[in-house]
Amino acid sequence: MTGPPPASPDDDAEVIAQSLEEPEIFAGLYDRHAPDIHRYAARRLGEGAADDITAETFLIAFRSRRRYDRSYRSARPWLYGIAANLIGKHRRSEERGLRALARTGRDPVAASWSERSDDRIAAQAPLAVALAALSPGDRHVLLLVAWADLGYQEVAEALGIPLGTVRSRLNRARRKVREALCTDPSFTPDAMELTPSWTK
Numbered sequence: 001m002t003g004p005p006p007a008s009p010d011d012d013a014e015v016i017a018q019s020l021e022e023p024e025i026f027a028g029l030y031d032r033h034a035p036d037i038h039r040y041a042a043r044r045l046g047e048g049a050a051d052d053i054t055a056e057t058f059l060i061a062f063r064s065r066r067r068y069d070r071s072y073r074s075a076r077p078w079l080y081g082i083a084a085n086l087i088g089k090h091r092r093s094e095e096r097g098l099r100a101l102a103r104t105g106r107d108p109v110a111a112s113w114s115e116r117s118d119d120r121i122a123a124q125a126p127l128a129v130a131l132a133a134l135s136p137g138d139r140h141v142l143l144l145v146a147w148a149d150l151g152y153q154e155v156a157e158a159l160g161i162p163l164g165t166v167r168s169r170l171n172r173a174r175r176k177v178r179e180a181l182c183t184d185p186s187f188t189p190d191a192m193e194l195t196p197s198w199t200k
């Protein structure tokens with residue numbers, strides 16, 4: 001007698017289902033999604049916190065996998081939703097980092113993973129102020145679109161909110177960021193080239 005066929009490596013729902021009987025199969029989900037979750041968390045909170053957020057995201061996912069809605073073939077939004085909730089608990093750290101960037105022009109998060117020119121760092125300070133001023137809900141939606149590259153429906157699934165709420169939060173966040181950048185005297189037209197397209 002043979003067991004069920006092995007899970008397709010691209011079908012997260014099947015991997016999760018099979019991991020209920022064979023827990024080690026869940027490692028495939030980790031292998032596929034952990035680097036992206038880690039990058040997203042590092043962008044939001046820094047490398048040190050990203051290690052913890054990534055580990056905790058997959059620990060929570062593993063423990064709650066029995067409740068996963070298998071009609072969603074990709075677990076990507078579910079995992080980002082878990083990560084976003086964990087990042088939300090670190091909101092003060094994120095806001096402190098954004099304010100430090102705004103004050104000093106030095107990005108303690110980005111400095112650990114990327115070398116930047118002086119012009120790029122100077123252009124980021126007004127953006128950091130604008131991001132820090134957003135409500136946590138608006139910031140989550142904007143950064144899941146911008147940094148995690150999730151689509152609107154995926155953001156809705158990740159955060160457990162209606163699609164219309166995603167659209168309204170994203171529009172509001174973009175408008176606020178755009179207004180903040182346009183009214184900041186240190187933000188010049190030349191810096192606009194260095195500003196992410198998701199704010200325009």
